[in-house]
Amino acid sequence: xxxxxxxxxxxxxxxxxxxxxxxxxxxxxxxxxxxxxxxxxxxxxxxxxxxxxxxxxxxxxxxxxxxxxxxxxxxxxxxxxxxxxxxxxxxxxxxxxxxxxxxxxxxxxxxxxxxxxxxxxxxxxxxxxxxxxxxxxxxxxxxxxxxxxxxxxxxxxxxxxxxxxxxxxxxxxxxxxxxxxxxxxxxxxxxxxxxxxxxxxxxxxxxxxxxxxxxxxxxxxxxxxxxxxxxxxxxxxxxxxxxxxxxxxxxxx
Amino acid sequence: xxxxxxxxxxxxxxxxxxxxxxxxxxxxxxxxxxxxxxxxxxxxxxxxxxxxxxxxxxxxxxxxxxxxxxxxxxxxxxxxxxxxxxxxxxxxxxxxxxxxxxxxxxxxxxxxxxxxxxxxxxxxxxxxxxxxxxxxxxxxxxxxxxxxxxxxxxxxxxxxxxxxxxxxxxxxxxxxxxxxxxxxxxxxxxxxxxxxxxxxxxxxxxxxxxxxxxxxxxxxxxxxxxxxxxxxxxx
Ligand SMILES: Nc1ncnc2c1ncn2[C@@H]1O[C@H](COP(=O)(O)OP(=O)(O)OP(=O)(O)O)[C@@H](O)[C@H]1O
Ligand SMILES: [Mg+2]
Numbered sequence: 001x002x003x004x005x006x007x008x009x010x011x012x013x014x015x016x017x018x019x020x021x022x023x024x025x026x027x028x029x030x031x032x033x034x035x036x037x038x039x040x041x042x043x044x045x046x047x048x049x050x051x052x053x054x055x056x057x058x059x060x061x062x063x064x065x066x067x068x069x070x071x072x073x074x075x076x077x078x079x080x081x082x083x084x085x086x087x088x089x090x091x092x093x094x095x096x097x098x099x100x101x102x103x104x105x106x107x108x109x110x111x112x113x114x115x116x117x118x119x120x121x122x123x124x125x126x127x128x129x130x131x132x133x134x135x136x137x138x139x140x141x142x143x144x145x146x147x148x149x150x151x152x153x154x155x156x157x158x159x160x161x162x163x164x165x166x167x168x169x170x171x172x173x174x175x176x177x178x179x180x181x182x183x184x185x186x187x188x189x190x191x192x193x194x195x196x197x198x199x200x201x202x203x204x205x206x207x208x209x210x211x212x213x214x215x216x217x218x219x220x221x222x223x224x225x226x227x228x229x230x231x232x233x234x235x236x237x238x239x240x241x242x243x244x245x246x247x248x249x250x251x252x253x
Numbered sequence: 254x255x256x257x258x259x260x261x262x263x264x265x266x267x268x269x270x271x272x273x274x275x276x277x278x279x280x281x282x283x284x285x286x287x288x289x290x291x292x293x294x295x296x297x298x299x300x301x302x303x304x305x306x307x308x309x310x311x312x313x314x315x316x317x318x319x320x321x322x323x324x325x326x327x328x329x330x331x332x333x334x335x336x337x338x339x340x341x342x343x344x345x346x347x348x349x350x351x352x353x354x355x356x357x358x359x360x361x362x363x364x365x366x367x368x369x370x371x372x373x374x375x376x377x378x379x380x381x382x383x384x385x386x387x388x389x390x391x392x393x394x395x396x397x398x399x400x401x402x403x404x405x406x407x408x409x410x411x412x413x414x415x416x417x418x419x420x421x422x423x424x425x426x427x428x429x430x431x432x433x434x435x436x437x438x439x440x441x442x443x444x445x446x447x448x449x450x451x452x453x454x455x456x457x458x459x460x461x462x463x464x465x466x467x468x469x470x471x472x473x474x475x476x477x478x479x480x481x482x483x484x485x486x487x488x
Contacts, residue, residue: 048364050364074367074368077363077364084357084361090361106265154365
């Protein structure tokens with residue numbers, strides 16, 4: 001469980017987050033949605049201390065993250081897997097070396113154990129036979145999947161994904177969504193996903209928050225999205241004429 | 254569950270070791286040619302110019318060997334080599350680490366729990382502290398060789414004179430001084446660029462600036478410390 005308390009964030013004059021309070025539950029896929037520039041990435045980075053909030057704090061269960069010292073932060077971070085919006089693969093390492101990196105750094109696994117772990121992660125993200133390629137030699141969508149494989153290789157307790165399915169084709173995108181949901185349930189971990197993908201919202205949105213103008217303006221599940229009469233969420237989710245028509249059809253039935 | 258066995262341990266040493274070897278290759282092997290080339294010509298020019306300066310004086314020719322040897326060992330080999338390496342290795346380190354900062358690679362390591370300052374800087378420092386003194390040593394030998402090759406065949410002095418000079422007033426303390434200088438300069442030209450790169454923000458313009466600043470500051474600090482080492486070790 002991760003609880004965000006009274007988070008404010010300003011960059012100079014720009015107020016990006018204002019008084020964000022929310023609890024992300026364990027064993028559930030928590031989604032942060034909002035327009036481009038709404039502050040999703042900033043919020044995700046604040047959770048793990050890559051960006052320091054102007055005020056407010058973050059609790060991991062009962063631990064106040066912003067009261068930890070450097071060493072304690074490092075220890076906690078070992079339980080966190082994160083996919084960055086731009087993947088952030090190390091470009092002087094191959095795909096395999098990228099995924100193996102945390103294992104090399106923090107475990108005493110044998111080379112065989114490591115390579116098994118790497119391959120099973122690659123299999124999970126539906127990528128095989130690219131072990132020895134460099135990040136610059138694979139497509140953006142493949143990089144994203146390698147990023148996910150690297151994020152889950154240590155079996156994290158907390159999984160943060162910044163737009164896991166942007167740049168993926170619909171089929172792979174659904175696969176990745178399902179993978180993230182399955183990992184979350186099986187290992188009972190706390191998963192937080194930034195997305196604008198409406199498929200994901202409806203597929204795996206167990207606890208969704210909507211950010212707008214720096215405020216948390218709506219919270220609910222994918223079921224609530226359909227039933228709510230909140231104009232804010234309606235405008236956001238059903239922004240495209242196509243979806244509006246679909247929704248109308250669905251309601252008529 | 255992984256955590257129990259995760260802290261420290263031999264594996265972590267392993268990856269640090271691998272990184273160190275990689276940087277030793279980059280810094281060492283990658284700089285041999287440029288350092289050799291520069292050292293050769295410095296030796297050659299020093300010899301030619303000294304024989305010009307000594308021409309028509311009563312100072313015996315074989316002094317040229319002695320002068321070339323000591324100038325090279327005490328000053329030219331460590332200082333010129335390291336100024337050149339500050340440009341080559343230093344700017345490379347600043348832009349490599351700076352690029353990792355900008356592409357969120359450092360953040361990605363941080364959230365894994367890696368101590369990035371140590372992981373990115375320590376292997377480079379160790380690689381620099383071992384390889385650069387070796388390069389400097391190589392430069393000194395090549396310089397002396399360059400002096401010989403450039404002068405003897407065209408008759409500025411004879412091989413015997415040169416070799417006699419090389420053997421004169423030899424003081425191992427000078428070699429010690431060369432190594433002190435090269436270790437200090439190596440430390441400067443690795444850590445300053447690493448610091449510049451690690452703390453870069455913004456985009457490619459900032460990265461370029463950081464790389465330039467890395468080279469300029471390294472050069473200034475190398476020259477300053479050269480002066481202080483000279484004072485400290487010779488007076
Ligand atoms: N380091 C920074 N310095 C200044 N402003 C920043 C910084 N990082 C983010 N911002 C600003 O904060 C706002 C929110 O950015 P953020 O990256 O969180 O958006 P986002 O919701 O993730 O958008 P997208 O869906 O496009 O990724 C933007 O207006 C952005 O310009
Ligand atoms: Mg974003």
